[in-house]
Amino acid sequence: MVDISALSPPLPGQICSISNDVFWCRMPLPLALDHINVYLVRDNGGWVIIDCGMATKATKAAWTTIIEQLDGPITRVIVTHMHPDHIGCAGYLTELFQVDLYMSQTEYYAARALIAGAQGADNWQDRQYYRQAGFNAEQVKLFTQGNSGLNKVVSPMPLSFHRLFPDTHLIIGEYRWKLLLGLGHSPEHISLYCEALNICIGGDQVLPKITPNIGAYSTQPHSNPLHYYFETLHTFAALPSSVLLLPSHKTPIYDIPSRVEEIRAHHYVHLNNLLQACEQPQTVVDLLPVLFHRELGQHELFFAVAECIAHLNYLIDKGQLEKTSDINQINQYRVKNSPLN
Numbered sequence: 001m002v003d004i005s006a007l008s009p010p011l012p013g014q015i016c017s018i019s020n021d022v023f024w025c026r027m028p029l030p031l032a033l034d035h036i037n038v039y040l041v042r043d044n045g046g047w048v049i050i051d052c053g054m055a056t057k058a059t060k061a062a063w064t065t066i067i068e069q070l071d072g073p074i075t076r077v078i079v080t081h082m083h084p085d086h087i088g089c090a091g092y093l094t095e096l097f098q099v100d101l102y103m104s105q106t107e108y109y110a111a112r113a114l115i116a117g118a119q120g121a122d123n124w125q126d127r128q129y130y131r132q133a134g135f136n137a138e139q140v141k142l143f144t145q146g147n148s149g150l151n152k153v154v155s156p157m158p159l160s161f162h163r164l165f166p167d168t169h170l171i172i173g174e175y176r177w178k179l180l181l182g183l184g185h186s187p188e189h190i191s192l193y194c195e196a197l198n199i200c201i202g203g204d205q206v207l208p209k210i211t212p213n214i215g216a217y218s219t220q221p222h223s224n225p226l227h228y229y230f231e232t233l234h235t236f237a238a239l240p241s242s243v244l245l246l247p248s249h250k251t252p253i254y255d256i257p258s259r260v261e262e263i264r265a266h267h268y269v270h271l272n273n274l275l276q277a278c279e280q281p282q283t284v285v286d287l288l289p290v291l292f293h294r295e296l297g298q299h300e301l302f303f304a305v306a307e308c309i310a311h312l313n314y315l316i317d318k319g320q321l322e323k324t325s326d327i328n329q330i331n332q333y334r335v336k337n338s339p340l341n
């Protein structure tokens with residue numbers, strides 16, 4: 001068993017050994033969440049990179065320092081999902097080393113689409129999403145200005161990839177890794193679990209201390225990602241508690257099933273608080289303080305709105321809430337069969 005109390009997070013450019021075959025590195029992020037963990041796994045004759053960091057100068061410099069210390073070449077790059085902190089440097093690294101990118105199909109194409117941006121399409125649906133949530137015209141403008149894609153923080157994607165299929169295995173070096181599907185946080189998130197090493201490289205699906213963002217964004221405002229997140233959490237709840245979780249944020253932990261329980265409980269508290277608040281009709285803007293007990297910056301609001309709508313959509317699908325539109329076409333949420341109806 002790895003003594004996790006003896007591990008301290010590596011600085012950018014440092015490599016921290018988890019086992020003979022698995023190493024932990026950390027990349028800086030220019031966000032409130034200021035880092036992402038990435039991992040190196042020993043492959044035949046070299047090293048696999050799992051997740052890449054954002055395409056910033058600081059991350060590229062950290063990769064250069066790390067790669068100089070390795071005793072073999074980079075053999076391939078695996079990305080758990082398409083969020084910019086994970087996929088940002090994937091194109092940069094695969095091009096630099098002329099190696100293949102491995103990721104799930106939905107994540108690959110979602111990444112290509114997000115990087116491309118709106119391509120001239122009008123964003124009326126984005127404006128509608130924020131207007132219906134209860135934001136005023138000025139705030140709607142702030143949320144929806146510009147959609148030139150994510151190419152400032154994501155390098156151009158490689159034009160071909162290896163598709164990772166959930167519930168199949170990938171051989172890396174001497175070990176078999178099972179590919180675990182995660183839904184809800186991103187479209188087809190892949191975590192890697194090696195029974196022989198007793199290690200799960202979790203991506204963002206299960207995180208210590210913070211909960212993965214589960215959002216219904218303007219691209220799919222009626223979706224129910226929380227339902228699908230819960231559905232795929234079962235897989236992680238069933239892992240032995242002796243498995244070491246190597247997460248994308250914060251530090252490694254044991255006992256994934258207990259962490260899954262905490263995350264589930266967190267969402268149920270949110271759902272119950274929303275139900276209580278919706279005894280009276282409420283807009284998304286009204287409900288944000290129910291879920292978030294602090295002032296939110298513009299960047300945080302983007303995620304908070306989506307998280308709030310995801311929880312509301314979950315309750316609507318369960319038949320516990322209903323959504324109506326007022327005369328200004330702002331959505332009002334209220335408990336179904338409440339005395340007001």
Ligand SMILES: [Zn+2]
Nearest residue numbers: 081083185204
């Ligand atoms: Zn993510």
